[in-house]
Amino acid sequence: MKQALVCGAGGFIASHMVKRLKQEGFWVRGVDLKYPEFSETPADDFVIGDLRDQSLCREIVDRKYDEVYQFAADMGGAGYIFTGEHDADVMSNSATINLNMVEACRKRNVKRVFYSSSACMYPAYNQEDPNNPNCAESSAYPAAPDSEYGWEKLFSERLYLAYHRNYKMESRVGRFHNIFGPEGTWTGGKEKAPAAMCRKVAQAKDGDTIQIWGDGKQTRSFLIVDECIEGVLRLTRSDKTGPYNIGSEEMVSINQLVEMVMEIAGKKIHVEHIPGPTGVRGRNSDNTLIAKELGWAPSQSLRQGLETTYAWVEEQVRKGQK
Ligand code: NAD
Ligand code: GDD
Structure with a gap:
């Protein structure tokens, strides 16, 4: 039986991922500060714990998982990330989680690790014209995200990619564009x-x-969550590392x-x-690259x-x- 670890499994996207992996017959461990709020988790094991704690990360990465999904983050919509009030927490909490998790995964030599980055890492200067924003993957540099949340995402995607280069970790990076749904x-x-x-x-x-x-x-x-899950699985199980946009072009x-x-x-x-x-x-998401290299595009x-x-x-x- 394949085994997966889903970080942030009490949250929105990760709780949908747990359901999908269970449908596929995986043994699944979820971890989060809280249980999912709106429905019971089908995870085989659910650890309530803080991923900022390095020892917890070592404890939960106790085996060579087939797939690890790192969705845990201190995040929110415009009312949370653009006010500036949570900048220090957002950067420190999420970066600590990512530093801990990537190293715990390296130690156990896990097979695949997916990291959920965000379109918020794209430079603000390419997103000033509402009719013609540029969010192609190749437009990421010179970097100029408009929020500290975006800077942390950029740092952490580079972290997972560096582990890929230096430690041969099978990292996968997706840049989500506003995911929504039940x-x-x-x-x-x-x-x-x-x-x-x-x-x-x-x-x-x-x-x-x-x-x-x-x-x-x-x-x-805006991309509906089922399509996001499909894109994440397609990327994780491919031989490509990314980063790729996972979003809608509508x-x-x-x-x-x-x-x-x-x-x-x-x-x-x-x-x-x-x-x-x-x-x-x-x-707006630009799906040219992911469509060409992974054959993925949302359908709804x-x-x-x-x-x-x-x-x-x-x-x-x-x-x-x-
Ligand atoms: P969410 O807030 O619903 O889920 C994140 C989960 O992480 C929460 O349940 C939270 O409790 C958990 N978490 C936070 N700190 C933790 C800690 N220290 N230890 C353990 N768990 C902790 O968010 P989501 O919408 O499901 O997003 C999932 C991931 O995708 C995040 O990394 C987010 O930045 C990224 N993302 C989401 C969107 C979107 O539109 N939803 C867009 C871009 C990127
Ligand atoms: N949330 C919210 N609530 N947004 C509103 C509202 C409101 O009542 N009224 C208008 N808006 C506007 C915001 O001002 C913003 O311009 C736009 O709707 C989209 O807001 P959000 O959906 O909150 O966030 P975002 O698209 O700017 O950023 C989100 O997407 C990123 C990925 O694309 C965030 O969720 C980020 O965390 C995420 O990474």
């Missing part, structure tokens, strides 16, 4: 735009006004995103634009992903109102 953070300050828009629309009545940050003309692309403005959510909800709601943390002006539209996500967020809102 069981993602939807409230509390760390939620990203798709979940935030679904929540605001679900809580509103016809004729109400909801607030969104900025003029709404900033652009992004770029929309935040105003268009809200419109789509309102259509799905069947509600007519006014939008008020207010100042807030907005991040880069435009961002944003609308399809938002339909399932809206239904799930609406249910959470309803439960909360009881």
Whole structure:
């Protein structure tokens, strides 16, 4: 039986990964500070612990896993990473986790290690035009991420790639572009735009006004979590190291995103634009390289992903109102 370790398994993407690996027949160990909030984990073993603790990392990497997925990070949406208030924690917590984990994996000579980087590592100067951002993998340097979160991601992807070069570790690096879907953070300050828009629309009545940050003309692309998992597995099990973008190329403005959510909800709601943390002006995944080298491209539209996500967020809102 193949064995996998999933770090951050109490969180959004990693909890979906645990489910997928169990469906594939793996023995799975999850580790996180917390259990998943929205459904029970099917992991064979779930360790509650802090990956900033080097000895814990050594304890959980107690065997030559077939696959290790490193998703644990101190992260959140624009309201968390662009305010500047959490910069020291974000950099220190995530870098410590990555330093500990990569070394623990080297010691046990694990077969494959996937590291989840982010589109936030791309230079801000290529993301100023909302209609024409450049996020090709080759555009990463000269480096100029617009957040400390992005700088830590850039450092850590280089760390995993250095272990590949110097220790022959089979590292794999994916750069995620705004992943969303059911069981993602939807409230509390760390939620990203798709979940935030679904929540605001679900809580509103016809004729109400909801607030969104900025003029709404900033652009992004959003990838549904199932497609992300598929891309991660395709990359991890390939003979390529990366980094590769794992995202959608269906770029929309935040105003268009809200419109789509309102259509799905069947509600007519006014939008008020207010100042807030907005991040880069435009961002879109460029899937040219991953399509060419791994034959991967997402298949679902944003609308399809938002339909399932809206239904799930609406249910959470309803439960909360009881
Ligand atoms: P998430 O916050 O839901 O999951 C991260 C998990 O890591 C959380 O459950 C958290 O408790 C855990 N964690 C944090 N510090 C820990 C510690 N010290 N010890 C043990 N566990 C710890 O985030 P997610 O959306 O599932 O993201 C997963 C990964 O993908 C992260 O590395 C994130 O930076 C990256 N990423 C996500 C997106 C996205 O849009 N969701 C985009 C780019 C990159
Ligand atoms: N979260 C949120 N909540 N964003 C809003 C809101 C709101 O109520 N209103 C407008 N926005 C705008 C933000 O200002 C930003 O311009 C845009 O929607 C997208 O915000 P997020 O989805 O929160 O984050 P992001 O795309 O800027 O960055 C995210 O994606 C990266 C990868 O592409 C973050 O989740 C990063 O952690 C991630 O690495």
